[in-house]
Amino acid sequence: MLEELLQQLQAIAGDAKTALAAAATPADIEAVKNRTLGRNGAVTALSPMMGKLPNEDKRAAGMAFNEAKQAIQAALNEASARINAKAAEEAPAVDVTLPGRQWPFGRRHPISQTIDACCSIFRRMGFIAVTGPEIETVWHNFDALNAPLNHPSRDPQDTFYLPDGRLLRTQTSAVQIRTMLGSKPPVRIVSPGRCFRRDTPDATHGVHFHQLEGLYIDRDVSLADLKSTILKFAKEYFGTDVKIRMRPHFFPFTEPSVECDFSCVMCGGKGCRVCKNSGWLEIMGAGMVNPAVLRNVGYNPDEVQGFAFGFGLERLTMLKHRINDLRIFSDNDLRFLKQF
Amino acid sequence: MKLSLFRLKHYIDISLSPEELANALTMAGLEVEEIETIGKIPDGVIVAKIISRRKHENSDHLSICEVFTGSETLQIVCGAPNCDTGNIVPLATIGTVFRDGEGGTFTIKKGKIRGAESFGMMCSAKELGLSEDHKGLMLLPGTFEIGKPLQDYVPTDTVYTLEITPNRPDWLSYWGVARDIAALVGGELKFPAPENVPTELAGDWNNLVTVEAPDLCPLYTARVIRGVKVGESPAWLKGSLAAIGIRPINNIVDITNFVMMELGEPLHVFDMRFLKGDRIVVRRAADGEAITALDGKTYDLTSNDLVIADTEKPVAIAGVMGGEYSGVVNDTTDVVLESAWFDPASVRATSRRLGLSSEASYRFERGADRAMIVPASNRAAQLILELAGGRLVSNLVSVAEPAPAARIIDMKYDRVRSLLGMDVGNRRIDEILHSLGFDTVRQSETGASFSVPTWRELDVMGSADLAEEVARIHGLDKLPDVPIKATQSDISRDDILKLTHLREEFVAVGLCEIVSNSMMSEASAIRGGIFEPADLIRPSNPISLDLAVMRPSLLPCLLDAVRYNIARKNYDLGFFEIGHVFCANQEKYPEERDEIGIAITGCAHPERYSKERSAQYDFFDLKGILESVLNVRRIASFSFVPAKDPRFAPTCCAELIIDGKKAGILGQAAPELTKGMRLNTPLFIALIQLDAIFGAREKSLYYSPISQFPSVSRDIAFIAPAKLQNQDVIDFIRKQHLPFLESVSIFDVFEGKAIGEGRKSLAYSLVFRSPDRTLTDEEVNVAYEKIRKALADGLKVELR
Secondary structure, rough: OOHHHHHHHHHHHHHHHHHHHOOOHHHHHHHHHHHHHHOOOOHHHHOOHHHHHOHHHHHHHHHHHHHHHHHHHHHHHHHHHHHHHHHHHOOOOOOOOOOOOOOOOOOHHHHHHHHHHHHHHHHHOOOEEOOOOOOOHHHHHHHHOOOOOOOHOOOOOOOEOOOOOOEEEOHHHHHHHHHHHHOOOOOEEEEEEEEEEEOOOOOOOOOEEEEEEEOOOOOOOHHHHHHHHHHHHHHHOOOOOEEEEEEEEEEEEEEEEEEEEEEEEOOOOOOOEEEEEEEEEEEEEEEEHHHHHHHHHOOOOOOEEEEEEEEOOOOOOHHHHOOOOHHHHHHHHHHOOOOE | OOHHHHHHHHOOOOOOOHHHHHHHHHHHHOOEEEEEEOOOOOEEEEEEEEEEEEEEOOOOOOOOEEOOOOOOOEEEEEEEOOOOOOEEEEEOOOOOEOOOOOEEEEOOOOOOOEEEEEOEEEOOOOOOOOOOOOOOOOOOOOOOOOOOHHHHOOOOEEEEEEEEEOOHHHHHHHHHHHHHHHHHHHHEOOOOOOOOOOOOOOOOOOOOOOEOOOOOOOOEEEEEEOOOOOOOOHHHHHHHHOOOOOOOHHHHHHHHHHHHHHHOOEEEEEHHHOOOOEEEEEEOOOOOOOOEOHHHHHHHHOOOOOOEEOOOOEEHHHOOOOEEOOOOOOOOEEEEEEOOOOHHHHHHHHHHHOOOOOOOHHOOOHOHHHHHHHHHHHHHOOOOOOOOOOEEEOOOEEEOOOOOOOEEEEHHHHHHHHOOOOOHHHHHHHHHHHHHHOOOEOOOOOEEEEEEOHHHHHOOOOHHHHHHHHHHHHHHHHHOOOOOOOOOOOOOHHHHHHHHHHHHHHHHHHOOOOOOOOEOOHHHOOOOOOOHHHOOOOOOOOHHHOOEEOOOOOOHHHHHHHHHHHHHOOOEEHHHHHEEEOOOOOOOOOOOEEEEEEEOEOOOOOOOHHHHHHEEEOHHHHHHHHHHHHHHHEEEOOEEEEEOOOOOEEEEEEEEEEEEEEEEEEEEEEEEHOOOOOOOOOOOEEEEEEHHHHHEEOOOOOOOOOOOOOOOEEEEEEEEEEEOHHHHHHHHHOOOOOOEEEEEEEEEEOOOOOOOOEEEEEEEEEOOOOOOOOOOHHHHHHHHHHHHHHHHHHHEEEEE
């Protein structure tokens, strides 16, 4: 009897496997499950035989039942996995090539980005960025900076004046004066901002432009510190290949005064149209703050000294992004703004 | 200023190449802007001799010449009038390449001109770039060997264009530049002016010069030369002026220009016939006096102007320009040579006031070298006698105030090293300063006192200036790389960092930053009716009416940016700007403040597809942008209240209130503002005061405990009059002080036919939660019923 039972169980399991291998739909699988393991299924139908077996055979029969059920279940699982996989493969997929639902960021205006980029480089060197008014007094803008009374930049031909004699600042150095008047050394600031000059607008001039000036006053700040600071800035802004050179120059605000050239970022210093074949670009004016300026803000030039520098942000931006007409900056064309 | 290297070498021995010298000068602060080679003759141009000339049969003006090249005889067709037999001329042989002015080239080829073969081109001086002379072929002297390259006889020269900083008038001459070269790289200086000039005294000249304004002219010298012959200058003189862009005029004028370039001292020569009373009076002009200057224009003078006069009238504007009727002319024979020092400020003021400047005024207003007055006179007198003949019949007549003592500057060596951060020894410092004409007058262990040379007296004031000289000559390239020093910086005082954060927040909500002009027309500025003409700040000297006033608000800038883009079919715009705006009326606004402007129009998400693509920006996008930014900044108290403002549509305008104060305004732009802009979609604008955001009270830094217990939510929907505003409902619900009410928020608004005219359906979600236990349904239902009743009774809404 045991023998017969075992054979039947094997036969049922074998049939089920064969049927499942051929199953094509979930319904086929369900049918096999019902006719084998279901309430009226063939395996279930054999279970009464268990009771009729002698006790010594019951254990072997029990094991055979379990094996048969497990084998069928495994075949069921396998078949249903196969069918599911096939169904999944055939199901229409999400078109992942459709555009994602963006939350597009806006863009910063390139001049504004340049201000930030410069400030953040100088900030890492210990400079903080401060701002000031665009309407200035003649004293803050010229006198305190040691600009001679007859300096051409004071001419109404070049500078916008208000009826009360004040002016639209021509450089952000006035912020340095305000800062020095308001605090004791050490002072380590950069002052970016908008300045005005009475230029007829063209590709390289506008009535306003943006400038960044730096100032570092302490007991022993030197021209060598200036050079190192500018070199570090140049390398961070334009890349480590950039070289700088300083040439003596003249500004009333500084003594000694230098002009600082960067190796041409267009040609790498080989010479091109932009650098007029010199390999160098004039980028900034700088120098050691003139003792007269220090005296004007109540500092004692025998006790403190320091450097100042300044450069145009439009020019830097134009070089960085290869822009050749600065009027595009204030057109605010969306197609331009989105490039940055 | 231009300098010829050929000429420069007359004053100093130079062993550097033209490029090396240019670099050395540039690195010493005398920037060489351009290096130009002049006198370069194309290869293939040789010395040739015309051996016959006959008329071209088919032409009125062409000739057919036979030209000997030293090895063969060539037939050349020539149009020049002077291609006469026997003339020695430059010949460009076949294959010679000429450059035209615009970077192009042309090559001489064998050609046929009106049927006659031609094997080259005979050249004018202009064609060879040697002068402007194009009247005929350049005629060469018989000493030039036929067949030799012409270049063998024509030296090339290098001409530098220099940018001279205003503090260095001493560089406005060959001598001054030579002096710095000597300090820089060494080389023997050769001073060109003679100590004495041969004189044949005749006459009494003691009263020749009277100086009535010694404050403006502390040193005036004059010399009388009789019997000069005015004529063309010799080639070397013309050439040396032409090389640096000065047009030769006649020998006397050329000499004064030459000496000015040589020694830096402007000179003037008067024809004695035009000096009434044979007198020179240096005086202030009388008010109302006028003079016709060499430029042919008449200038009205004032008592602030210094003039050179005779006994009757001004004959020159001192240091600026000579008079038209007192200068050297072709038949001039007796002259007075002026060499003087004029007060820089006075020359500058006169030059500026008259709008008249010259090479002379350029130098005087920067400061000429007093010590060069006499040598320059000597040098000019010498050259006049040599090149124009005549006799020097006077000694140097000189009217001089006592010369000011040289400035003495005390300098500490350590201070120079500290300022420069450069290791340069005391002896090197001394050596540099001595080489530049600064003499040691006192010496101690730690410092020294130096006298400032006359040619630097307006420039070098203190020891910082001496440090600059040391740096300049020692070389800035020797500055060491030093580590960046650390200082404590108070980052909370960083103004830009704060702005950067705010700008990045606007970028994060999808807005593009714009940067606009600060100046605009009055009409643009007052559009919108908030600002009146009297509120505007106006420069007194605007550049044009379009840029006549300072922007009182960013509104016109935003409108301009939108208009510009719409005209270019950029329809979907989200812009912001942060910038200074200005107001003259302090009752309205401070004079200068920072404003934030936002403008949105078109589709909010043109990068999406289906329905989402066409969703247009509306008021709630604008409000949401502000809410997002205010929330991320953790601003404690802000609200939006309905408002009326002429700049906005009456149906869509709100004020932003922060901490109970008006912080800005937003809404749909009024139709008057957008007229003519061809907008397809409404434009929404916000104008917010930056201070209101930066000064706003922030939420507490302390955290609120988070409840561990679940929430229960209930929805309430009702139909209300259309006028009932969301905030009223929320405020009303809040006012009921329901226990455990955690939040209340609107989740639906619906208006439509189904609801009926003048009504709308509103739906709110209420969330209840206890911090310390799980709420029961019964508790929540009690609250829920209470609120339903309160709404029905209090707000007269129809519960659904």
